[in-house]
Amino acid sequence: MSCYTSALELFSIGIGPSSSHTVGPMRAAQQFAQLLADRNELKKAAELRVYLYGSLGATGIGHGTPQAILAGLAGYDPETVDPSIPGNLAEQIASTGTLKVLGLHSVTMTPQSMILQPRIVQPRHSNAMKIEALDAFGKVFHEEMYYSIGGGFVETETQLAKAPGDDVTPAAPATVLPYPYQFGHELLAICAAENLSISDVAWANECALRPASEVTAGLDAIWNAMRECVDAGLQTGGILPGVLQARRRAAAIAARLERDAAERETSLEWLQAFAIAVNEENAAGGRVVTAPTNGAAGIIPAVMHYFFRFIPQDQRVKDANIHKFLLVAAAIGSLYKGNASISGAEAGCQGEVGSACSMAAGAMCEVLGGTPEQVENAAEIAMEHNLGLTCDPVAGLVQLPCIERNAIAAGKAVASARMALYGDGRHMVSLDTVIETMRQTGRDMSSKYKETSEGGLAVNVIEC
Numbered sequence: 001m002s003c004y005t006s007a008l009e010l011f012s013i014g015i016g017p018s019s020s021h022t023v024g025p026m027r028a029a030q031q032f033a034q035l036l037a038d039r040n041e042l043k044k045a046a047e048l049r050v051y052l053y054g055s056l057g058a059t060g061i062g063h064g065t066p067q068a069i070l071a072g073l074a075g076y077d078p079e080t081v082d083p084s085i086p087g088n089l090a091e092q093i094a095s096t097g098t099l100k101v102l103g104l105h106s107v108t109m110t111p112q113s114m115i116l117q118p119r120i121v122q123p124r125h126s127n128a129m130k131i132e133a134l135d136a137f138g139k140v141f142h143e144e145m146y147y148s149i150g151g152g153f154v155e156t157e158t159q160l161a162k163a164p165g166d167d168v169t170p171a172a173p174a175t176v177l178p179y180p181y182q183f184g185h186e187l188l189a190i191c192a193a194e195n196l197s198i199s200d201v202a203w204a205n206e207c208a209l210r211p212a213s214e215v216t217a218g219l220d221a222i223w224n225a226m227r228e229c230v231d232a233g234l235q236t237g238g239i240l241p242g243v244l245q246a247r248r249r250a251a252a253i254a255a256r257l258e259r260d261a262a263e264r265e266t267s268l269e270w271l272q273a274f275a276i277a278v279n280e281e282n283a284a285g286g287r288v289v290t291a292p293t294n295g296a297a298g299i300i301p302a303v304m305h306y307f308f309r310f311i312p313q314d315q316r317v318k319d320a321n322i323h324k325f326l327l328v329a330a331a332i333g334s335l336y337k338g339n340a341s342i343s344g345a346e347a348g349c350q351g352e353v354g355s356a357c358s359m360a361a362g363a364m365c366e367v368l369g370g371t372p373e374q375v376e377n378a379a380e381i382a383m384e385h386n387l388g389l390t391c392d393p394v395a396g397l398v399q400l401p402c403i404e405r406n407a408i409a410a411g412k413a414v415a416s417a418r419m420a421l422y423g424d425g426r427h428m429v430s431l432d433t434v435i436e437t438m439r440q441t442g443r444d445m446s447s448k449y450k451e452t453s454e455g456g457l458a459v460n461v462i463e464c
């Protein structure tokens, strides 16, 4: 059994503000539209209706879920869609009452076609949505339930019925991996037996899934998207969308840091600015990389920018590069996705920001020369100090506390990596133990604190 999820699936390029509430629903809607087309039933559809349950119903409006679904139904893909299209489609259905599915066939859709049911929580996952296709007589002739399980991954009821208990996400490889592992201790055992680093193990697994040239091209594309996102965020001021009318800060911080650099060390503030830049882009619905989710998208790019910009060559391992960084992060992220959750709606923010922090810490540790045991230690330290972190986005927007939370977690990741490097890899709490603790804590956490905006800051901060 293996929990390994390809880096090219775990890091996917999409649009903000949420992987589970924007990217996943867009993918689900696109799948539904394609299914109708594949069954030659597109023309039979006169109307489409969408039910948003649980967390999708509670915070979907703030997360842009209805617009994302319209874009998916229209045939757009999160990786390539122009970020302005979802909003334009929402305006279009409000004025015309119709949507062209896959750009081929017009059906009735109005803003009322999106039915929010936050009080109905489906047993499989809090992020559930059902799409119904109705014929000209108003009769439902096809329906499908989708679960957006975090990080943009989607599962259907049908897939679950076919393969109960299996990982049925699009990322699930049928390929036999050279180094399968389910738990951290198995990963460490492989490294010890084969004399490999964690990035070596991940690289070998990736190359079993697709040709090496595709792996490197995919990792390069991910890094380029991360870089473009940081650059855009550092150059854009103004106000973020939504009722909070929050000011964007990354550009102003960057300008100030450029001025201060001559007088003092500013690398840690830059680390925070990089994270804020990404999360402001995400909050504005811009193009981001799920890492492993959109809400936590700033941490890994921030730590990577910090490392490659500020860490001197003599402190890095000789072959430190972006591939190695992303591969270690994916190897660790797979443990969270496979054994706990990377979804805020399922595990609270510890599942999103905590997982990203842990992935970044482990990756930073390896490129600083850490052994597999030290890498595992760094990843463990980072999660240990995110345990219990709740998800309580104010007004259902991925802004407050999300943007600053990424900046703080990026700092924690760097601190965890450095702390682990001062040890020899031996430590009391294993990464497996802390992942299981996170899973249990998420399971026991009140639904108020799992992306429903019914508790925490979400109910104590007065919206302007």
Ligand code: SF4
Pocket: 295, 296, 343, 344, 348, 349, 350, 352, 353, 390, 391, 392, 393, 398, 399, 401, 402, 405, 451
């Ligand atoms: S609080 Fe954390 S989990 Fe919740 S939306 Fe914000 S970043 Fe995501």
